Amino acid sequence: MSIVQVAPFKVLTSWSPPGSQIHASDWPMVQMSELAAEIKMAAHAPASDEIVRFAGVRWYGNGIFVREERTGDQVIGKCYPVVPGALIYNRLFGWKSAFALVPPEMAGVMVSNEFPQFRINDEVADPEFVNPVCGSETFAKVVLSRSTGTTAVSRNRLRVQDFLDLVVPLPPLVVQHRVVADRNARIAEAERLLVDSAKRRESAWIAFEGALGVVTAEPVGVTQTVSIARFAGLSRWDAEALDSETALLYPTEPLDALADIRLGCQVPKKGANASGVTRPYLRAATVQRGRLDLSDVRNMTVPQAQAEALVLQAGDLLFLEGSGSLQEIGRCAIWEGQIERCIHQNSVVRGRITSDRLVPAFAMAWFNSTPGSAYFRAQATTTSGLFHIGAGKTAKAPVPVHPAAVQVELAEALWSEIAAAETDEARATTLRAQAATEFDAAVFGKAQAGAA
Structure with missing residues (x-):
């Protein structure tokens, strides 16, 4: 027999009834309020000439970043300093997995009151475990059902109390540490591949241009002779390097x-009676x-x-x-x-x-x-x-x-290196996807998946 939950309309915070939660794991389910405590910060009052840096939180668990700078007299509304080590999220885009841990280098950066922060109880939960749980697709679906507002794009907020009411799977700490270590190892390898591929691309282009004899002349100093050209002879106002030229071998x-x-x-055009x-x-x-x-x-x-x-x-x-x-x-x-x-x-x-x-x-x-x-x-x-x-x-x-044989040699050398860089980039993408898939399986799948 099906069980129907009935609730008064006035207690509904969204079209999903209270209790919309994650039910996909055999690990113990723990309410977020048992893991996280909101950090209540005093508002910062910047001096009028102070440079204030404001942070944002990227979607899909991609971290916190400095999005803009303002002088104190341009700051409208209250601002609050971020706390290194805190879990932070964007109320408007919690459903887009806009969660992050604040790194130490973000100390002194500010946020508005749309970015609540939480201290994770590390006696029961690893912050580096909680963060990707909150940034997961499974968690995002629940957050969307619990967010309230008139439009998903600009008014769909996840209130602090609704966030703290959510439940998450909580394996033992030793399992959390291992799952995080496995995930981080995949991501670290992906980052290494991306760094190596970027260096490989750069080196390939430098070698190609160097083989052509590319040498850019030093800019002409203001004390030297200045060339004057008629306006009609200029192709555009901001033409590149009128005072330098490239010397090629051919x-x-x-x-x-x-x-x-x-x-x-x-x-x-759409609707036109095109024929042919x-x-x-x-x-x-x-x-x-x-x-x-x-x-x-x-x-x-x-x-x-x-x-x-x-x-x-x-x-x-x-x-x-x-x-x-x-x-x-x-x-x-x-x-x-x-x-x-x-x-x-x-x-x-x-x-x-x-x-x-x-x-x-x-x-x-x-x-x-x-x-x-x-x-x-x-x-x-x-x-x-x-x-x-x-x-x-x-x-x-x-x-x-250049002679055709030289062209072939230079092109083959360049594009083979570019292809190798692309292979590394594809591998990095695969590793990132594997990290997410394996983490989700360990956390939201059966308990045995994380304990294996």
Whole structure:
């Protein structure tokens, strides 16, 4: 027989009845109030010229960080110092797993009253165990049911009392320590892989650019001769490095001397009665730096002749034509024929190499390098916060023309190192996922899973 719980409406704090709790573990279930005590702090009154740093708590258990600085006269409302070692959460986003332990280096940083803090009773619970429990997906689902407010995005608060009323699985301390150690070992290995991959990427690019002979001249001092240019001769006000230049081992040529350049077509407006053929197409999000993201390829209908003119061929260079980030404009990838009869949108410029003097993999490396991408940043124009380069400026992008054999050697050396770095990054992602999965199994699964 089913048991129905009845409660007066006035005692409900959310649409979920009181008692919505975790029931997925065979470990003893302990109320949070037995593990955590709220820390009542006196509000800090900053001097008007004091620099006050404010903290935020990232979602999904990704820690606490300094999000902004203000002078004391800009501080509105009360602020409270964070307590190193305390468990802290964001009332508004507890349901997004916005929990963290405050590290020692955050001493002196402030938060608003939307960030309650708790001292964990370390005689029964390891703070490093409680924190990932609170940051888990299982806990987040319960927090969402217990949060109150009118909208999930901006008013769905987890009150302190509701947090303290929640129950969590509590293995013996020795098991907590072991589960935390296993989790931390996975995460530490993931961090090591990410650090190593970043160093590997940096070294690969330095070696590539060094082999090209990249040398940036020292900036011209104010006491030296100053070059004067007519305004009409300037491509933009903030053109990069008018007072420095890159010395390469081989001369450069404009890209259109070695490749056919073409801008893609505009996607028909929604509701337009488009006729012709339907083709998959590449857009801005598809073209990443040195790779293509084909996880969300869409279709559009265009006239037959246009579709034939825009169909991509293996070896085509693809450039990001427009972006909200100046640093990303002109990023380059190579099409390898992954999708049949694929075309490209007008947010992508295609460069089809027509000369055997330019190797596609080398060209992609050059245009993604610091000196190669500088041209696009210098030549980009902006409208309404978006930067554009267009097909015309892409066509004139300079590219050094080394002997083809040298291009192949340099490109292979670079991209093999990048591939190795990507392998490490994928492994780091896997390790992080394993850490979360194994922790959840040990805590929220059967007691035997954590005791094995």
